[in-house]
Each structure stands twice: as structure tokens, then as C-alpha cells.
Amino acid sequence: MNNNFETVIGLEVHAELNTKTKIFCGCENRFGAEVNTLCCPVCMGYPGTLPVLNQQVVESAVKMGHALNCTINGVTKQDRKNYFYPDLPKAYQISQFDVPLCEHGYLDVLVGEDVKRIGVTRIHIEEDAGKLIHDDSFDGTLCDYNRCGVPLIEIVSEPDLRSAEEAKAYLETITTILLYLGISDAKMQEGSVRCDVNVSVRPRGASEFGTRCEMKNVNSFGAVYRAILYEAERQMEVIAAGGTIHQETRRWDDPKNKSILMRSKEDAQDYRYFPDPDLLTFIVSDEKISALKASLPELPTEKTLRYVNDYSMQKVDAQLLSVNKARADFFDSAVELGGCEPKTVANWLVGDITRILNDRRIELTDTALTPQHLVEMIKLIDKGTISNTAAKTVLEEMMASGKAPQQIVEEKGLAQINDSSALVAIVDKVLADNPKAVEDYKNGKTNVAGFLVGQCMKASRGQGNPAALRDMVLAAIEKL
Amino acid sequence: MKKLYEHSATELAAMLRAKDVSAVEITKATLGRIEEVESKVDAFLTVTAEQALQQAQQVDESIAAGKPLAPLAGIPVAIKDNICTKGVRTTCASRMLENFVPPYNATVMEKLAAQGAVLPGKLNMDEFAMGGSCENSYFKPTKNPWDTARVPGGSSGGSAASVASCEVPLALGSDTGGSIRCPASFCGIVGLKPTYGAVSRYGLVAFASSLDQIGPFGRTVDDVALLYRAICGHDPKDATSREAALGEVEAKVKGLRLGVPKEYFGDGISAEVKTAVYGAIETLKGLGADVVEISLPSTDYALAAYYIISSAEASSNLARYDGVKYGFSGRRDGTLNDLYLSTRSEGFGAEVKRRIMLGTHVLSSGYYDAYYKRAKLLQNVIAKEFADAFENCDLIVTPVNPTTAFKLGEKVSDPVQMYATDVCTVTVNIAGLPGLSLPCGTGEGGLPIGMQLIGPKFSEARLLSVAKSYETAVGGFAVKEM
Numbered sequence: 013m014n015n016n017f018e019t020v021i022g023l024e025v026h027a028e029l030n031t032k033t034k035i036f037c038g039c040e041n042r043f044g045a046e047v048n049t050l051c052c053p054v055c056m057g058y059p060g061t062l063p064v065l066n067q068q069v070v071e072s073a074v075k076m077g078h079a080l081n082c083t084i085n086g087v088t089k090q091d092r093k094n095y096f097y098p099d100l101p102k103a104y105q106i107s108q109f110d111v112p113l114c115e116h117g118y119l120d121v122l123v124g125e126d127v128k129r130i131g132v133t134r135i136h137i138e139e140d141a142g143k144l145i146h147d148d149s150f151d152g153t154l155c156d157y158n159r160c161g162v163p164l165i166e167i168v169s170e171p172d173l174r175s176a177e178e179a180k181a182y183l184e185t186i187t188t189i190l191l192y193l194g195i196s197d198a199k200m201q202e203g204s205v206r207c208d209v210n211v212s213v214r215p216r217g218a219s220e221f222g223t224r225c226e227m228k229n230v231n232s233f234g235a236v237y238r239a240i241l242y243e244a245e246r247q248m249e250v251i252a253a254g255g256t257i258h259q260e261t262r263r264w265d266d267p268k269n270k271s272i273l274m275r276s277k278e279d280a281q282d283y284r285y286f287p288d289p290d291l292l293t294f295i296v297s298d299e300k301i302s303a304l305k306a307s308l309p310e311l312p313t314e315k316t317l318r319y320v321n322d323y324s325m326q327k328v329d330a331q332l333l334s335v336n337k338a339r340a341d342f343f344d345s346a347v348e349l350g351g352c353e354p355k356t357v358a359n360w361l362v363g364d365i366t367r368i369l370n371d372r373r374i375e376l377t378d379t380a381l382t383p384q385h386l387v388e389m390i391k392l393i394d395k396g397t398i399s400n401t402a403a404k405t406v407l408e409e410m411m412a413s414g415k416a417p418q419q420i421v422e423e424k425g426l427a428q429i430n431d432s433s434a435l436v437a438i439v440d441k442v443l444a445d446n447p448k449a450v451e452d453y454k455n456g457k458t459n460v461a462g463f464l465v466g467q468c469m470k471a472s473r474g475q476g477n478p479a480a481l482r483d484m485v486l487a488a489i490e491k492l
Numbered sequence: 493m494k495k496l497y498e499h500s501a502t503e504l505a506a507m508l509r510a511k512d513v514s515a516v517e518i519t520k521a522t523l524g525r526i527e528e529v530e531s532k533v534d535a536f537l538t539v540t541a542e543q544a545l546q547q548a549q550q551v552d553e554s555i556a557a558g559k560p561l562a563p564l565a566g567i568p569v570a571i572k573d574n575i576c577t578k579g580v581r582t583t584c585a586s587r588m589l590e591n592f593v594p595p596y597n598a599t600v601m602e603k604l605a606a607q608g609a610v611l612p613g614k615l616n617m618d619e620f621a622m623g624g625s626c627e628n629s630y631f632k633p634t635k636n637p638w639d640t641a642r643v644p645g646g647s648s649g650g651s652a653a654s655v656a657s658c659e660v661p662l663a664l665g666s667d668t669g670g671s672i673r674c675p676a677s678f679c680g681i682v683g684l685k686p687t688y689g690a691v692s693r694y695g696l697v698a699f700a701s702s703l704d705q706i707g708p709f710g711r712t713v714d715d716v717a718l719l720y721r722a723i724c725g726h727d728p729k730d731a732t733s734r735e736a737a738l739g740e741v742e743a744k745v746k747g748l749r750l751g752v753p754k755e756y757f758g759d760g761i762s763a764e765v766k767t768a769v770y771g772a773i774e775t776l777k778g779l780g781a782d783v784v785e786i787s788l789p790s791t792d793y794a795l796a797a798y799y800i801i802s803s804a805e806a807s808s809n810l811a812r813y814d815g816v817k818y819g820f821s822g823r824r825d826g827t828l829n830d831l832y833l834s835t836r837s838e839g840f841g842a843e844v845k846r847r848i849m850l851g852t853h854v855l856s857s858g859y860y861d862a863y864y865k866r867a868k869l870l871q872n873v874i875a876k877e878f879a880d881a882f883e884n885c886d887l888i889v890t891p892v893n894p895t896t897a898f899k900l901g902e903k904v905s906d907p908v909q910m911y912a913t914d915v916c917t918v919t920v921n922i923a924g925l926p927g928l929s930l931p932c933g934t935g936e937g938g939l940p941i942g943m944q945l946i947g948p949k950f951s952e953a954r955l956l957s958v959a960k961s962y963e964t965a966v967g968g969f970a971v972k973e974m
Contacts, residue, residue, distance in 0.1 A: 059589065059594070059812070060574075060575075060576045060582075060594070060695040060696050062694050062729060064728065065731065092808050094807075094811060094855075096811065096814060096832055098828065101817055103811030104811060282857050284860075285855075289702035289732075289805055
């Protein structure tokens with residue numbers, strides 16, 4: 013990477029909304045159905061059919077607008093973007109041109125330990141197109157119209173991002189917010205979030221932007237990162253070789269890790285945008301806009317900062333928690349139940365629980381664990397009823413069966429043995445079996461005490477209270 | 493004695509209730525009349541005889557069972573072929589949709605079906621409703637029943653000719669710039685272009701979405717009211733539709749102020765048309781109306797604005813005919829571009845292609861502001877002038893067409909001259925107003941002349957009342973013997 017150059021990035025993020033029905037008709041909005049089973053004359057653009065706007069789409073978009081601190085345009089309209097392609101059955105996409113529903117916003121993104129503010133130019137609503145299928149068993153192209161009319165929001169950022177890391181963090185925060193608002197499944201692998209990346213480079217310190225290239229087909233967080241690194245490098249090489257960058261659209265080929273020219277600016281299509289006469293102006297009342305604002309949940313960046321401030325958590329832990337809404341909600345519920353340290357709850361969540369989830373590639377919501385049970389388990393540790401070691405077994409069982417920790421402890425006999433009379437025999441046996449260690453201790457090698465306590469723990473199958481055992485071991489050696 | 497097919501829909505409905513006639517007899521009379529005169533007028537593209545008889549049979553069964561009858565039960569209503577009819581091909585008189593059978597009904601068809609109206613068939617038109625003579629049909633030109641060497645007007649030429657020749661008592665057409673009123677006037681019948689939004693457009697194959705409206709044709713004012721009442725009203729499937737209803741229509745004109753805009757009686761209007769319309773105004777005056785001269789100064793620009801807006805919308809609305817999903821499909825053995833080019837070159841007629849090119853041009857970057865944007869501004873000005881005019885009058889009276897029906901082939905080679913025939917009607921669409929065309933005399937060769945009544949939005953009841961007064965005063969409108 014050439015250090016004399018700065019990379020400038022802007023992202024256009026398309027997110028499919030998870031409304032029950034499509035944006036302009038009553039068809040079910042669902043991913044993964046049999047081809048051409050979720051479409052009707054309206055979303056297939058049959059002659060004479062008309063679109064009617066789904067109000068749920070407007071509400072979802074306004075929520076996103078609030079989450080990204082946008083101005084909401086209460087009076088707006090929908091426009092036709094005209095172009096021919098077989099996946100676009102009307103030969104125009106209903107979108108928004110000059111008056112987007114939301115504009116002039118920003119998003120605070122945590123990049124490492126820093127908070128960076130990224131401008132959000134606009135958010136508009138539009139319909140998705142269908143999918144073309146190229147099948148080797150068929151000589152030609154097949155069309156699946158299930159996705160036609162699936163509602164989308166397009167979120168356009170300002171060119172405020174300066175590195176692949178920042179772009180990735182921004183995109184991750186956007187998808188996290190979509191999940192927090194519950195308005196999108198936000199699954200890049202299913203295409204419910206897609207991204208176009210605009211990249212330019214300029215000499216460090218320059219005030220003018222360089223000529224940008226737009227990369228399409230960037231469909232994972234990793235791909236965004238790789239595409240930016242590649243494209244910035246490509247542009248710097250062109251400039252270093254005395255060439256100039258031409259404004260163009262490129263396709264990102266992730267497996268080959270390179271971008272390929274799709275079309276130059278001269279070939280840019282004229283979309284002949286004009287207001288859709290079938291839909292007229294639409295109005296979102298001030299009351300509705302306010303009500304939607306009031307309905308927003310606490311968002312991930314706010315949550316992270318609250319955890320850091322209120323619970324003295326490390327920023328990285330706080331972010332690990334809040335980046336996953338299910339985990340953050342779980343944490344908040346557990347803390348609300350009270351009776352244990354929030355930090356301890358957080359440690360279990362970002363530690364053992366996350367490890368188990370990652371190992372099994374499942375989500376917290378796929379397990380039977382409840383906040384109530386986790387808190388009870390931590391209380392059992394705090395009271396000395398179970399050891400940390402035993403707690404791990406309890407946790408696994410709670411996640412699998414949903415049983416209460418007390419019940420698991422009883423069924424599996426995991427209770428810590430604090431009663432010294434029950435431990436006396438173990439201590440006596442361990443000392444008798446290890447005369448060399450006892451001798452060493454007496455000769456001043458006091459660190460062998462740890463070994464002896466360990467042997468006692470082993471003999472108690474983990475149930476002995478280590479502190480009690482240590483006291484008993486030392487006392488017994490003194491008496492010998 | 494009147495033949496069955498000569499009766500108005502209102503009369504037929506009464507006869508049906510009095511059990512003087514059955515629904516099947518009415519439908520048979522209609523089908524017989526179609527058989528008799530269709531070769532002369534060429535109004536129909538599809539005749540659905542079997543289906544019509546079945547529908548009529550059902551109505552007769554309802555009557556026999558003593559069930560209540562809806563106003564249009566058993567009445568044949570023929571439909572312009574750009575209104576989608578489930579299971580019955582809907583061609584828009586285009587090669588592009590020659591074999592297109594919609595799997596859905598237009599909302600107006602659902603409403604007619606709910607009333608038990610009978611569908612005898614689908615009617616010829618200018619291709620995709622673009623034209624003023626019905627000569628732009630891919631299939632055949634329709635002829636004017638008053639003189640079969642002449643055009644019936646357009647684009648709803650089949651609708652007007654079928655009603656005027658007594659093939660059917662009622663028909664539906666559509667009007668984007670005069671396509672109901674122009675043929676009604678040329679064929680000497682009554683046609684209503686409702687207020688924009690009064691009738692659902694769902695299932696009307698779009699030409700220019702912001703201007704298109706479905707409306708009724710009949711030989712009497714009562715018949716037009718009967719059909720309008722059945723189809724109007726809000727439809728949740730059409731975001732531009734509004735609440736609308738029509739009560740009983742009573743002849744009433746006394747005390748109303750009629751505005752006569754001088755711009756509509758200029759040099760382009762033939763002397764015989766002016767004479768007839770002025771004569772009708774005198775008749776209305778005699779019935780107690782007050783007449784005021786008004787001015788609608790931007791009228792001269794309306795035609796340009798209309799052709800820009802309607803062509804722009806058409807270029808987008810007709811882009812979906814790409815040979816991929818339904819309808820005519822061109823070359824499938826080449827590239828995607830080959831498919832698009834051959835489908836659209838061969839599937840559309842010359843006039844449709846002309847408008848698509850015009851519309852594409854006025855929306856292109858660099859021309860949008862000069863054409864489309866200015867036309868939309870002009871639209872607001874024209875609407876405002878009408879609104880201001882209605883401060884001083886209750887309705888406006890103008891000619892419908894500058895001349896009587898012209899000869900087949902007379903204007904086909906000169907599109908601009910053809911466009912000029914819309915000069916009196918396009919303003920009504922641009923302003924979203926209701927306009928009614930009714931016969932007001934005849935010109936040379938006994939050809940019908942129509943006058944246009946224009947009212948404020950949702951004043952259909954007022955237009956029909958005035959029309960009914962006139963109709964009563966002149967003793968009804970003549971029907972041409974064929």
C-alpha cells in the first residue's frame with residue numbers, strides 16, 4: 013500500500029426489508045421459495061396492473077432514517093427508473109430520485125477504539141428486481157420473479173470512509189442496526205444486504221477527490237474489505253505509471269480477487285427518471301414520524317458506550333456484546349434481574365457462551381439458555397455452591413436442556429463439598445500417598461502445596477472447595 | 493315497433509323486470525345484430541357469444557329464483573380491448589398482444605360481473621389507444637355507422653360504432669386525450685370521460701397513466717348514467733382512484749351558468765361545428781341557463797403539453813413489452829438485444845413507435861427540463877385556469893371535434909394533422925376534469941356533430957343533468973338505420 017495516497021470510499025448499501033408482503037402487491041415476501049411461486053400479475057408487471065404502496069415499507073425506512081440521524085421528508089414521491097433487462101418485468105424500477113424519504117444523516121462507527129462519524133447522504137425506498145438463472149442443463153437464461161417487488165432501502169454514505177477497515181466497520185454497524193430495528197434479515201450470504209462500493213484515491217493532503225470507480229457485486233463483509241484494498245491498489249498503480257483513472261463501473265470477482273470493467277462513463281445508461289404517475293405524492297405525517305422515532309430501541313453504538321460507562325467494561329467486550337442484538341438483549345435482561353455483577357454476566361457471554369456458539373455455529377436464540385438461569389448459575393458460584401469448573405458443565409447442560417442450574421447441580425452431583433469432615437479422608441489419603449511432597453514442603457519447598465491441593469481436587473472429582481482444601485492440607489502437614 | 497336491439501339499456505332493464513323479455517332473448521338479439529351489421533362496421537375484435545349466453549342464462553335463473561336484480565343484470569356491455577377480461581384475450585388492437593389472455597379482470601369488469609352484466613365481446617380501437625380514427629388498429633379499421641367510408645373516431649372507435657349501430661346498448665371505452673368523446677361525437681351518441689380517479693384504472697392497459705380514464709358510451713344520457721354508476725368509486729388496487737358515486741339524474745339546467753370559452757371556437761373549428769354548438773347553447777339558454785363568455789388563455793399550448801406528457805408516460809408504460817414474459821416475441825436465437833429489437837420493431841405499429849420515440853426523447857437527460865418539466869408546469873397552469881373559470885360558471889360548453897367524421901385514410905399520412913383533431917378534448921384530461929360528449933346536430937351529409945360539457949372535478953351528476961335536459965328538449969338523439 014502506497015503511503016503517499018489516501019483511499020476515499022463511499023458505500024451504497026441495499027437492504028431487503030422483511031415486511032410480510034412485497035412493496036406494491038400482496039405477495040408474500042420470503043426468501044428461498046420454489047421459483048416463480050411468490051409472484052402475481054402486479055409484481056410481474058402484467059398489462060393494466062397497478063402498484064399500491066405497502067405502508068409498512070415506509071415505516072421501516074423511516075425507522076432506519078431515524079437510526080441514522082436523518083431528516084425525514086414527510087412529503088415525497090416515487091419515480092420510475094427506466095431500463096431494459098429481463099429480470100425487471102415492467103422495464104422500470106420504482107425508486108426515488110430527487111426527493112428521498114430520508115436524507116442528511118450520519119452514523120457513528122466504532123473503528124478499533126475510536127468513534128468515527130460517517131455522513132449518510134440519503135435513504136430511499138425501491139423495489140427489488142427478479143433473478144436470472146443460468147443453468148447448464150438449459151440452453152438459455154431462466155427468470156425467477158419471486159424477488160420482484162421485494163422492498164429495498166438504499167442507504168448511500170458520504171465519501172467519508174478512509175480505509176477498508178472503516179468501510180467494513182460501517183457496513184457491520186449498518187447490518188447490526190437493521191437487525192436491532194428488526195426491519196431486515198440482513199444476511200449478506202442470502203443477498204438480503206448488498207453493497208456497491210465507490211473507491212477513489214488521492215495524494216495525502218489533497219482537498220479534491222480523485223475520480224471514483226464503482227464496484228458492484230460486493231456481497232460479503234470480507235469481499236468489501238478485499239475489493240477496496242484491490243481497487244485502491246489498482247488505481248494507485250495506474251497513477252504511479254503516469255495514467256489517469258476514468259470514471260467507470262467495475263464488477264468485483266471475489267474468488268479471483270479482482271475487479272473487471274463493466275462499463276465506462278460514456279456507456280452510462282440514461283434512466284429517464286420521472287415521477288411514477290401511478291403512485292402520486294405520498295405523505296408521512298409529523299405525528300407518525302415522531303411516533304416511529306419514539307419506537308426506536310437503544311442502538312448498538314449507544315449500547316457499547318453505556319456498557320463501558322456504567323459497567324466499566326472494556327470497549328472491545330462491550331462491542332462484542334452489543335454487536336449481536338440477541339446477546340445484548342440477553343445481557344440487559346440478566347442485568348435487570350440483578351443479584352450478580354454485570355461484568356461477570358458479560359464475561360460469561362463474551363467468553364464461554366460465545367465460544368460454545370461459535371464452535372457449534374449456532375445463535376444464542378438457538379439454545380435453551382435463559383437470562384434467569386445464567387444469573388442463578390452465577391449466584392451458585394458466588395455462594396460457593398459450585399466451582400467455576402463445575403459451572404462450565406452446568407452451562408452446557410442449561411444451553412442444551414433448558415433445565416434450571418440448581419436441578420442440574422443436584423442431578424449431576426456437582427455441588428462443591430465445603431464440609432471439612434467429608435474432605436478429611438481425602439486429605440489424609442493424599443498426604444499418605446505423597447510422602448515425598450510432604451517432606452519437600454517441610455523442608456521449605458512450600459510451592460508443593462498447590463500440587464497437593466490439586467491432587468485433593470482430583471480425588472474429590474472437582475467438587476471440593478479449593479480454598480477449604482488448601483487450609484486443611486496445610487493444617488494436616490503441620491500436625492504431622 | 494322497435495326491434496329488441498334498438499332499445500336502450502334502461503328500457504331493456506325495465507322490460508326484464510316486467511318479464512316482457514328474458515336476458516337470453518336480449519343477448520340473442522345483440523348477437524344477432526352483431527352478425528347482421530358487423531361486416532359493415534367492424535367494431536369487434538372478439539365476440540364471446542357462448543360466454544355471453546351463459547351469463548344471460550344465469551341472470552334468467554336468478555330472475556326465476558326471485559332474486560333481486562342489479563341494475564345492469566342481463567344487459568350486454570361490450571368492452572374496449574384495452575380493458576383486461578379474465579380468460580378473454582385483450583389485444584389493445586396490437587400485434588404485440590394478439591394472443592394475450594389476462595389471468596385477471598380489470599376492476600370495472602369485476603363490478604360489471606357483480607351486477608350480472610353480459611359481455612358480448614371486445615371492441616376495436618387504435619393500437620394501445622393511440623390515435624383519433626381507429627385506423628391504427630393492427631387488425632382492421634372500424635367504420636362509422638353513419639357513413640362506412642368514414643372513420644368512427646378514436647381511439648375507442650369500436651365502442652362508439654358498436655353502440656351507434658345498435659350492436660350493443662352499452663360499451664366501455666377509455667379516454668386519454670379525447671378517446672371517448674371524439675368517437676361519441678363522430679358517431680352521434682353520448683360518451684362520458686369521468687373525472688380522473690372516479691373510475692378504477694386497475695386492469696386498463698396503461699397508455700398515459702396520469703390521463704387515462706375508463707368511461708361509458710350509450711345512445712341515451714340515462715344509459716350513460718346507468719353504466720357510470722356501476723363502475724365508479726374507490727378501488728384499493730388503484731392508488732389514484734377516489735370515492736365517487738352517482739345518484740338519480742334529473743333533467744336540470746335552469747339557473748346554471750354556462751361558460752363559453754372563446755379559445756374553443758377559433759379558426760381551426762369548422763363553420764358547421766360552430767353553428768351546431770352555438771345552436772345547442774341557444775337551446776340550453778332557452779331552457780333557463782345563463783351564458784357567460786369566459787377565457788382559457790393557455791388552450792393553445794395544451795396540445796403540445798398533452799403530446800409530451802402522454803408520450804413520456806407511454807414510452808415507460810410500453811417498455812414492458814419486451815418479448816420475454818407474454819405477448820409477441822421476436823427473435824429468440826440471437827442476443828438479448830436482438831430479442832428486444834425484433835420484438836418491439838415487429839410487435840408495435842408505426843404510431844405507437846412514433847410516440848415511444850417522442851416520449852423517450854422528452855424524458856432523456858438534457859431534454860427533460862425543456863420538454864417534460866415545462867409540460868408539467870403548463871399542466872398546472874391549465875388546471876388553474878379551469879379552476880378559476882369555474883368560479884364564474886357551473887360548466888363549460890365547447891365543440892368536441894373541429895369537424896365531422898373524416899374519410900378513412902384521409903389523415904393517416906399526416907400525424908400532426910391527426911393530432912390536431914384532439915385540440916378541444918385534451919385540456920380536460922390535462923386538468924383531470926369530467927367531460928361529456930353529446931350529439932347537438934348534423935353537418936354536411938347528415939354526419940353527427942357533438943358538443944362537449946366540461947365540469948369541475950366530480951361534477952358528473954351536473955353534466956348528466958344538463959345533457960338530459962338537452963336530450964329531452966330535442967326529443968332524443970337520432971339512430972342511424974343500417
